[in-house]
Amino acid sequence: xxxxxxxxxxxxxxxxxxxxxxAASGFTFSNYAMSWVRQAPGKGLEWVSLISGRGGTxxxxxxxxxxxxxxxxxxxxxxxxQMNSLRAEDTAVYYCAKAIYYYDIEYWGQxxxxxxxx
Amino acid sequence: xxxxxxxxxxxxxxxxxxxxxxxxxxxxxxxxDVGWYQQISHGAPKTVMFGxxxxxxIPDRFSxxxxxxxxxxxxxxxxxEDEADYYCSTWDYSxxxxxxxxxxxxxxx
Numbered sequence: 001x002x003x004x005x006x007x008x009x010x011x012x013x014x015x016x017x018x019x020x021x022x023a024a025s026g027f028t029f030s031n032y033a034m035s036w037v038r039q040a041p042g043k044g045l046e047w048v049s050l051i052s053g054r055g056g057t058x059x060x061x062x063x064x065x066x067x068x069x070x071x072x073x074x075x076x077x078x079x080x081x082q083m084n085s086l087r088a089e090d091t092a093v094y095y096c097a098k099a100i101y102y103y104d105i106e107y108w109g110q111x112x113x114x115x116x117x118x
Numbered sequence: 119x120x121x122x123x124x125x126x127x128x129x130x131x132x133x134x135x136x137x138x139x140x141x142x143x144x145x146x147x148x149x150x151d152v153g154w155y156q157q158i159s160h161g162a163p164k165t166v167m168f169g170x171x172x173x174x175x176i177p178d179r180f181s182x183x184x185x186x187x188x189x190x191x192x193x194x195x196x197x198x199e200d201e202a203d204y205y206c207s208t209w210d211y212s213x214x215x216x217x218x219x220x221x222x223x224x225x226x227x
Contacts, residue, residue, distance in 0.1 A: 035216065037163075044120070045155070045163065045205050047216030061215050100168055103209035103216050104153050108163050 002026040002107045004096045009112030016086050016116070022079040022096030022109055030054065030074040033099040036081050038092035039111075048094070049081065050103060064090075086116045121146060122206055122219035129225040130196045138222045140189040140206030146217055150208045152189035154182060157221075158202040166204075167191055193224075201226040 008020040022034070036048040049070040050059045058070050069082040079096055096109040123141045130136040140152060151169035158164075165173050167182040179195045189208075193200055206219040 037216075037218075039160075044203075044221040045157075045207070045218045047207065047218055050216060059214055059216075062213075095162065104151065104168050105155065105163075105207070106165055106168070106173065108155075108165070110162050 002098060004098060004107060004109035006094065006096050006109045006112040009094065009114045011115045011117065012086055013118050014087060014116055017082070017084045018086065018114060020081040020083065020094055020096075020112060020114070022081075024077045024079065024096075024098065027098065029072075029077040033102045034072060034079045035097045035099065035103075035105060036070060036079075037095045037097055037105070037108075038090075038114075039095070040089070040092040043092075046092070050099075051079070052102075083114070086114075088116050090114065091116045120220040121210060121213070121217035122208070124204075124206060124219035124222045126220070127223045127225065129227055130193075131227045132196055132198060134196045135192065135194045136196055136224065138191045138193075138204055138206075138224065140191075140219050142187050142189075142208065142210075142217070144187060145212040146187075146208050146210040147184065147189050148187045149211060152182070152184060152206050152208045154180075154189075154191045155205045155207065156200075156202045157205065160203075163205070196226055198226050200224060 035050045067085045093111040097105040098107040100106040154167040155163040
């Protein structure tokens with residue numbers, strides 16, 4: 001059974017940093033691209049970032065480019081999202097997601113809430 | 119404003135067939151398969167369709183199709199448990215980003 005368990009969310013001040021983690025199990029982690037998708041309170045889903053299976057290729061939404069960094073440790077079956085220079089508009093539930101092929105999504109985690117506020 | 123356009127709301131009665139649409143352009147839907155995601159009461163999303171492939175565990179009353187730059191999700195034999203928000207998504211090669219629609223709220227009357 002595929003499981004994706006996010007952690008690392010919480011309250012952070014504007015301009016601060018936070019690192020999210022996603023522990024994956026139930027599949028061969030290194031064989032699949034992974035993504036982060038977020039949802040602001042009362043809003044729709046927003047794609048954030050994608051990383052290839054081996055970690056050599058990454059993509060970012062324009063709204064987070066230069067501030068967020070996606071990475072993975074295939075030896076630990078863990079996906080990360082390093083978030084710097086956080087803004088109020090980054091407040092959202094962040095979901096970790098496993099691809100079927102590449103940009104698509106097959107499985108979703110339960111999400112972790114990030115709140116950026118002073 | 120979302121890159122993909124979905125109806126804000128759609129409703130249907132139990133047993134009815136409903137179709138949700140997702141419109142994009144040649145850079146996204148016109149070039150890539152589309153995924154459909156169900157979200158009930160702001161819980162974690164669940165994938166109900168990718169392209170025209172049904173994930174395991176999803177009832178076969180769900181089906182997907184695409185024509186040009188518009189993708190569709192059809193639910194045949196609507197059930198009360200289908201009431202949810204539905205989002206479409208794909209890749210946009212001009213942006214080099216994933217893109218989502220704004221979501222459709224499906225109400226089962």
